[in-house]
Structure formats: C-alpha cells, structure tokens
Amino acid sequence: MTNRKGIDIAVVGATGLVGREILSVLEKTKFPVGKLLPFNSGRKAASVKFRGKSIAARGATLEALAEAQLVFMVSSDEVSEQWGRALAERGVWVIDDSAAFRLADDVPLVIPEVNADAMTKDKRLIAGPNCTLTGAAVAGWPIIQKAGVKAIRMASYQAVSGAGREALNEFRSHVRAANGALKKADPLALPSEPKASAMPKTAAFNVFPQVGSFNAEGECSEEVKVRKELRKIWGRPNLPVSATTVRVPVFRGHSLAFWLETERPVTPDEAKKLLTGAPGVELWKNGGYPTPLGTGGSYPVHVSRIRPGAHERELALWVVSDNLLKGAALNSVQIAEALLKKGWL
Ligand SMILES: NC(=O)c1ccc[n+]([C@@H]2O[C@H](COP(=O)([O-])OP(=O)(O)OC[C@H]3O[C@@H](n4cnc5c(N)ncnc54)[C@H](OP(=O)(O)O)[C@@H]3O)[C@@H](O)[C@H]2O)c1
Incomplete structure (x- = not known):
C-alpha cells in the first residue's frame, strides 16, 4: 500500500533513453513517487533530473534495489536476468522492459489497454512488450474483440532510438558527416x-531490413x-503472424503498415467506429495521417488510413506510436498505475 510519502521507486537504467522517459512520465502523470x-552501470558518474532536483545515479546491488517498493528495469536483458526474479521473490514489484521474461509462462506480458487482467497479486514480476508490436496490439484489439483474428501481416519502419542511446548517438554523428558530403556540387x-x-x-539516409540477429529460417x-509476443498478449497462441522489420532514419516513433485479417x-467504417474513443488510440480522420516526426513524444497509438485489404475480411492500417513512450516507458508507468488502482502497490 502507498505510504503517506508515496512509493519508493528504483529505475535501473535511469540514464538511458527509456529511463529518462520513465522519469518524465512519472513527473507528468503525477505518480505518487x-x-x-x-x-546506471556505475561505470561513470552520472545524475538524473527529477522534479527539479539532480539525483546521482549509482551501480545496482540487490540490497540497494530492494529498498524500493517498485523497480523499473530498463537496462538490458542480462541486467534484468540478474535482478528481476530475486527482487520479485523479496516482494518488490518489478516492471521489466527487456526481453528477458516476456515469454516466461509465469510472467504476465502486459499492455494495460489490452490485457490488464493478466496481472495477479502474486506475480510481482511483470514484463512490458517489445516496442514494435505495441502499436499493432493496441490498434488491433478493439477490432479483434468484435470480428476475431485469422492472421496478421506487417512491415515496420523503426526509429533508431529503438536500438538505444549508443545507436542514436552514432546515427546523429553519421547524419552530420553525410550532411558535409551533401555540400558537393553533384546532386x-x-x-x-x-x-x-x-x-x-548505417541508418543515416538509409533503410535496412534487419532488427536484431537472424535465425536459421532467415x-x-x-x-x-x-x-510470439502478439500471440501472448492477445491470447491467440497459434495466430499466424508475418512481419518484416525495417530500420529507417527516424529519431523516435515506430510506424507500421499493418494488415489485419x-x-x-x-x-x-465499422473499424473506425470501433476505434473511436478506444483506450490508448488516437484515430486520425478526414484523410490525415500521423508521421513519426509529427507525433514523436506523444502518448497515444496513432491510427489512420483504415481501408480494405486484399479481401472483405482484411483491413489495411497505418499505425504510428512512440517506441520510447507507449513502446516502453509510458506502458510501464501505466502498469504501475494499474497496480496502484488495484491497491496492490
Ligand atoms: N529503446 C526503446 O525504444 C525500447 C523499447 C522497448 C524496450 N526497450 C528495452 O529497454 C531497455 C533499455 O533500453 P534503452 O534504449 O533505454 O537503452 P540505453 O539507452 O542503451 O540505456 C541503457 C541503460 O542501462 C544502463 N546500464 C548498462 N549496464 C548496466 C548495469 N550493469 N547495471 C545497471 N544499469 C546498466 C545504462 O547506464 P550507463 O549510463 O551507465 O551506461 C543506461 O542507463 C532495454 O532492455 C531495451 O531492450 C527499449
């Protein structure tokens, strides 16, 4: 339960891209911290800003983390594996944005607008999903509840920030270098x-169809x-899903060409009605459509260009959502808010 002074919160990876956004969302939503x-890694001195104060970040130990009632893990799979279960066993609520536990049977994988009921009082380790499928999961859910789902196909156009701070810094330096080259006379x-x-x-002025490493099937x-994560979140364990994930020269915001069979x-028109006012969705009407540059830093999943697909049981949609927010930090804070509302935190 919340004490009068609020909930003590640890953020592992507070100096990273998602960590910074967690602090910002906690401030904006007035979460009772x-x-x-x-x-952070503890490799170099660093501090974060929270509610106008500068607070030093330090390397993590189990004892130090267990001082918190709630721990956001936004660092890496390895770091989450090191602390996640041990903290939950000590009674600390852990909301983990890495891929370490998402598919574990005993760990709820949660998008509150879709499957808040997957959370139970005894499962203190909760995972947030991969940032690419979040937009599809939120946008597709109201339609699926009404019309069922047979198959999903999508192509993603993924921002560089999805790969973390180092990738984003490299991208920025490549853009600067390429801008220099563009001064040449030959267009x-x-x-x-x-x-x-x-x-x-390199993502600068480029597009490449690889996010992560390849398996034997290519x-x-x-x-x-x-x-795998869409199947788990929607509770459709055998759903056929085909995706081509592509990195594009965008700072933040993942876009999807998304076909829902x-x-x-x-x-x-029926789909638009179902999505009007749906939780977490902003439906773009009158021919408008979102872009990652235009919607970066915003909270909703933006849905637009809903049109017929290949046959009468398929819809085609254009979906944009911020990978660092709904794809990670915002979703995690919303999970914490749901725990608070249930009186478990
Ligand atoms: N980026 C996204 O869009 C996104 C979306 C969904 C999920 N995620 C997941 O969220 C996590 C964080 O991603 P990110 O993009 O924010 O990464 P990032 O920008 O690279 O930041 C990584 C953070 O982890 C810290 N760290 C590194 N080693 C550590 C250690 N041994 N102990 C404690 N902290 C350590 C870093 O601290 P230093 O400052 O000391 O290096 C930094 O604060 C990852 O698991 C990622 O898969 C990311």
Missing part, C-alpha cells in the same frame, strides 16, 4: 556509407518477437 532511486553523389558499429548498417529476432467481415 516517494524516494526516487536511479541506477546525384551519394554520401559515403560510414562504418556502423552500434547497428548492422527471420530477424525482432520479427520473431512480434509474432479477421474471422468475420468488417468494413473500414
């Missing part, structure tokens, strides 16, 4: 392709995550 305990001269180290290819790990026919 008592003590804020920020953690057809390509900028040179600088060597990428944080991602498989799928990349992001494509596998989209399939339903069991029963549903017209675009």
Whole structure:
C-alpha cells in the first residue's frame, strides 16, 4: 500500500533513453513517487533530473534495489536476468522492459489497454512488450474483440532510438558527416556509407531490413518477437503472424503498415467506429495521417488510413506510436498505475 510519502521507486537504467522517459512520465502523470532511486552501470558518474532536483545515479546491488517498493528495469536483458526474479521473490514489484521474461509462462506480458487482467497479486514480476508490436496490439484489439483474428501481416519502419542511446548517438554523428558530403556540387553523389558499429548498417539516409540477429529460417529476432509476443498478449497462441522489420532514419516513433485479417467481415467504417474513443488510440480522420516526426513524444497509438485489404475480411492500417513512450516507458508507468488502482502497490 502507498505510504503517506508515496512509493519508493528504483529505475535501473535511469540514464538511458527509456529511463529518462520513465522519469518524465512519472513527473507528468503525477505518480505518487516517494524516494526516487536511479541506477546506471556505475561505470561513470552520472545524475538524473527529477522534479527539479539532480539525483546521482549509482551501480545496482540487490540490497540497494530492494529498498524500493517498485523497480523499473530498463537496462538490458542480462541486467534484468540478474535482478528481476530475486527482487520479485523479496516482494518488490518489478516492471521489466527487456526481453528477458516476456515469454516466461509465469510472467504476465502486459499492455494495460489490452490485457490488464493478466496481472495477479502474486506475480510481482511483470514484463512490458517489445516496442514494435505495441502499436499493432493496441490498434488491433478493439477490432479483434468484435470480428476475431485469422492472421496478421506487417512491415515496420523503426526509429533508431529503438536500438538505444549508443545507436542514436552514432546515427546523429553519421547524419552530420553525410550532411558535409551533401555540400558537393553533384546532386546525384551519394554520401559515403560510414562504418556502423552500434547497428548492422548505417541508418543515416538509409533503410535496412534487419532488427536484431537472424535465425536459421532467415527471420530477424525482432520479427520473431512480434509474432510470439502478439500471440501472448492477445491470447491467440497459434495466430499466424508475418512481419518484416525495417530500420529507417527516424529519431523516435515506430510506424507500421499493418494488415489485419479477421474471422468475420468488417468494413473500414465499422473499424473506425470501433476505434473511436478506444483506450490508448488516437484515430486520425478526414484523410490525415500521423508521421513519426509529427507525433514523436506523444502518448497515444496513432491510427489512420483504415481501408480494405486484399479481401472483405482484411483491413489495411497505418499505425504510428512512440517506441520510447507507449513502446516502453509510458506502458510501464501505466502498469504501475494499474497496480496502484488495484491497491496492490
Ligand atoms: N529503446 C526503446 O525504444 C525500447 C523499447 C522497448 C524496450 N526497450 C528495452 O529497454 C531497455 C533499455 O533500453 P534503452 O534504449 O533505454 O537503452 P540505453 O539507452 O542503451 O540505456 C541503457 C541503460 O542501462 C544502463 N546500464 C548498462 N549496464 C548496466 C548495469 N550493469 N547495471 C545497471 N544499469 C546498466 C545504462 O547506464 P550507463 O549510463 O551507465 O551506461 C543506461 O542507463 C532495454 O532492455 C531495451 O531492450 C527499449
């Protein structure tokens, strides 16, 4: 239960891209934070800003983390594996944004607008999903509840910030280098392709169909995550899902071309009605459509261009959502808010 001074919260990875957004969402939503305990790798001195104060981040230990009632884990799979279960066993609520526990049978994988009922009082370790499928999961859910689902197909256009701070910094330096090259007189001269180290290819002025590593079937790990996590969140364990995940030169905001094949026919107008006012959805009407540049930093899943797909049981949609917010930090804070509302925190 909340004490009078609020809930003591630790953020592991507070200095990273998602960690910074968690602090910002906690501030904006006026979540009742008592003590804020920020953690980083401990490799160099760093501090974070929270409610106008600068707070030093430090390296994590189990004892230090267990001082909190709620721990947001936004660091890496390895760090989450190190602390996640041990903290939950000590009675600390853990909301984990890494991929470490998402598919574990005993860990709820939660998007509150879709499957808040997956949370139970005794399961103190809760996972948030991969940022790419979140938009599809939220946008598709009101339609699926009405018309069922037979198959999902999607192509993603993913921002560089989805790969973390190092990738984003590398992208920015590649853009600066390429801008220099564009001063050449020949308009057809390509900028040179600088060597990428944080991602498989350079993202500046480029597009590449690889997010994560490839498996023996030629799928990349992001494509596998989209399939497996969507199945778990929607409670459709055998749903056919085909995704092509693509990195594009965008700072923040993942976009999806998304085809939803339903069991029963549903017209675009019916789908629009179902999505009007649906939780977490902003429906774009009158021909408008969202872009990642125009909607970056915003909270909702933006849905637009709802039109017929390949046949009467398929819809095609354009969906944009902020990978750092609804794809990670905002979703995690919403999970915490749901715990608070249930009186479990
Ligand atoms: N980026 C996204 O859009 C997104 C979306 C959904 C989920 N996620 C997941 O969220 C997590 C964080 O992603 P991110 O993009 O924010 O990464 P990031 O920008 O690279 O930040 C990583 C953070 O982890 C900290 N860290 C590194 N090693 C640590 C250790 N041993 N102990 C404690 N902290 C450590 C870093 O601290 P230093 O400052 O000391 O290096 C930094 O604060 C990842 O698991 C990622 O898969 C990310």
